[in-house]
Amino acid sequence: MIPASKLKRKRRPDSALGLLSTPSFPAIVGTADAMLKAAEVTLVGYEKIGSGLCTVIVRGNIADVRLAVEEGSRLAEKLGQTVSKLVIARPMPNLEAVFPIGSHLVEIAQQQRGYSRLSNQSIGLLETRGFPAMVGAADAMLKSANVQLSAYETIGAGLCTAMVRGSVANVAVAIEAGMFEAERIGELNSVMVIPRVMDDLEAMLPVASCWIEKPLPLLFSNKVKEKEKELVPLENLEQLSRSIEQEPET
Template structure:
């Protein structure tokens, strides 16, 4: 059961593979993601009960060494819509207002997405993770203008202190053809 998720974002691929192995050996967790991302980083995400995820992340930190960790998180109660948004599997039929949060790290974008979807009645469209974007990550969402504004503010605020926040945007009425090029 995916009650919690934990992620380590590593500076390089070899350490990332080592971290993934250590995390899986440390606790009974499900491997959600272990892959290289731009610019040569490696991301490992696990899911499971809170204690197991905490144990796995601690073991990954120890294996990778603090000098190699770009960012990290443990979300004890991740919103269910995070998972389809991470894989780009959300069914986008219409974009009402469009909200976008841009971040310098994968971990902070996922944290922002979780905070956004918990703050307002919006639909997460995608959490795009550093593929072809120089290590940046982007969260997109849609809903009514007020809800999107609230969600973007909540998601942005939760990561501003980390120094990974880059920018955000709310388009109250995006052009109908914009939907086709976004997804």
């Protein structure tokens, strides 16, 4: 029997967790981007809990996580979108096993998502309260600038977010046009423009299936059997010449 003193849990130096909650999807994407750019942390993902509330989750060493959460909280407060924040040093294994906060979830998400043709482009997010306003805003954005509608997200409480991709200038123009249309139709809740999306955040953002590049199934074999050449019988040339000579002259 192993003594209890030797049964020590292994603590990884990057096991600290940071959580930040906002009542808006564009705000949670913006704060996640700020957190990733402020410190050496890994984005585990975001959790939608209904009523328009979202929580972004990062992990790393304690110092980096604290710095990231403070930076994200600062941006959220500037946007008027802060709900709560939390830093957990050395979370227990049981906590990581039950809640969606494990670092392995990042690898799983990246494998399932695949590569998008819209990757590495600027992103604009426009959130409305009500689906018609979001659809109308998305239509206005597509007609006003050279952008592509990448996906949309719903987080409850009637909040819907349209996401467009393109150059920074085009995204900015599109968002401005979408704001006017959203206010004309219904209620505009929040907007966000991110010029350069971090890789961790890129892997977590929803993307419509039409933009995911997947290998097409191989329908035919590469080696196509050629049809065997058939020999065409030729008439006997000697008989043919005799028949021509025997034809009466006219």
